[in-house]
Amino acid sequence: MHEVALMGDILDLIKNDAEKRNIKRVSKVELVVGELSNALPDALEMAFDIFKSRNIEMLQKDAELIIIKEEAKAKCVLCGLEYHPSQHVAVCPECNFPSGELTAGETLKVKSYQGE
Amino acid sequence: MKIILDQDALFDNNKAASFNRDIFAKSKTVVINVMSSPGAGKTTLLEKTVSALSNEFRIGVIEGDLATERDAERIRAVGAKAIQIETNGICHLDARMVSKALPEFDLDEIDLLFIENVGNLVCPSKFDLGQEHQVVILSIPEGNDKIVKYPVMFRVAELVILNKIDLLPYLDFDIEQAKKDLQGVNPKSEFIQVSSKSDEGMESWFDWIRSLFER
Ligand SMILES: Nc1nc2c(ncn2[C@@H]2O[C@H](COP(=O)(O)OP(=O)(O)O)[C@@H](O)[C@H]2O)c(=O)[nH]1
Numbered sequence: 001m002h003e004v005a006l007m008g009d010i011l012d013l014i015k016n017d018a019e020k021r022n023i024k025r026v027s028k029v030e031l032v033v034g035e036l037s038n039a040l041p042d043a044l045e046m047a048f049d050i051f052k053s054r055n056i057e058m059l060q061k062d063a064e065l066i067i068i069k070e071e072a073k074a075k076c077v078l079c080g081l082e083y084h085p086s087q088h089v090a091v092c093p094e095c096n097f098p099s100g101e102l103t104a105g106e107t108l109k110v111k112s113y114q115g116e
Numbered sequence: 117m118k119i120i121l122d123q124d125a126l127f128d129n130n131k132a133a134s135f136n137r138d139i140f141a142k143s144k145t146v147v148i149n150v151m152s153s154p155g156a157g158k159t160t161l162l163e164k165t166v167s168a169l170s171n172e173f174r175i176g177v178i179e180g181d182l183a184t185e186r187d188a189e190r191i192r193a194v195g196a197k198a199i200q201i202e203t204n205g206i207c208h209l210d211a212r213m214v215s216k217a218l219p220e221f222d223l224d225e226i227d228l229l230f231i232e233n234v235g236n237l238v239c240p241s242k243f244d245l246g247q248e249h250q251v252v253i254l255s256i257p258e259g260n261d262k263i264v265k266y267p268v269m270f271r272v273a274e275l276v277i278l279n280k281i282d283l284l285p286y287l288d289f290d291i292e293q294a295k296k297d298l299q300g301v302n303p304k305s306e307f308i309q310v311s312s313k314s315d316e317g318m319e320s321w322f323d324w325i326r327s328l329f330e331r
């Protein structure tokens with residue numbers, strides 16, 4: 001459950017930015033969470049609720065967390081095939097060789113936030 | 117008002133990690149982050165490594181494995197400087213925790229620094245600590261499915277050490293399958309088999325460490 005620590009960092013990032021813009025209250029946070037980012041959307045939701053229940057001044061009581069899921073994608077360096085990786089992430093289903101490189105799915109980022 | 121931030125969630129961690137990396141580069145300290153599930157044998161492997169290599173390298177260890185002094189004591193007992201990080205139940209080390217421990221060492225006097233991470237195959241994988249090298253230990257009793265079950269962890273490994281091979285005769289573990297899974301998940305990773313108990317294979321691990329100083 002490193003998602004609580006992650007959410008703490010995410011809210012710190014937002015806080016730093018919000019202070020610079022003189023934004024006092026945040027009503028919405030938008031994240032992009034990759035399938036292979038090792039962060040679980042459900043656990044992030046829970047962590048967000050934990051922080052809300054702590055009555056942080058910056059976070060509105062009814063603040064909303066939007067999670068945009070990013071599917072894992074890989075591309076074979078040999079045949080160029082783009083595929084959705086299975087268990088053996090690096091194995092190209094065409095070449096049957098570990099020649100695939102991840103092109104998406106590892107992202108974990110704060111896309112945007114909304115506030116006044 | 118909507119603000120587009122578009123910033124990595126680990127931004128602050130990564131800043132601290134590059135701070136650490138600069139310190140390690142200045143002092144020319146080779147740093148290895150050691151990760152595994154609980155009980156795979158991190159501390160035992162490090163004990164054996166310190167005993168075997170302390171005449172070649174000046175070794176330090178940062179212990180992040182649970183908030184007890186036990187692991188650090190085991191390392192001190194074999195003659196390395198060891199600092200315990202109090203993780204207070206947290207599931208991974210982050211770069212800031214490591215930064216705070218660094219002043220305890222005189223890094224100019226340390227050639228090789230191990231960071232024993234918290235025993236966990238999920239949480240530590242994405243937290244860069246500023247280390248140059250990452251090693252993941254898998255042990256025979258954990259079974260064959262770990263590599264495909266925790267691909268994110270095994271993908272960050274530069275080397276996977278299969279530990280407890282002395283238990284092979286008693287347990288159902290298919291080494292060829294493990295190699296194949298690692299190939300499929302992380303073809304760049306190296307693979308070494310050892311027993312920290314019988315010392316079988318340990319020389320190849322020591323050679324791997326020595327090779328880091330020749331790069
Ligand atoms: N049979 C066997 N036991 C081992 C080996 N390496 C470690 N152990 C045992 O596994 C247990 C956990 O080891 P420890 O080093 O504390 O694991 P850590 O939690 O990863 O630091 C201890 O009882 C060790 O004695 C090995 O190669 N073979």
Ligand SMILES: [Mg+2]
Binds near residue numbers: 160181
């Ligand atoms: Mg340990």
Ligand SMILES: [Zn+2]
Binds near residue numbers: 096
């Ligand atoms: Zn291909």
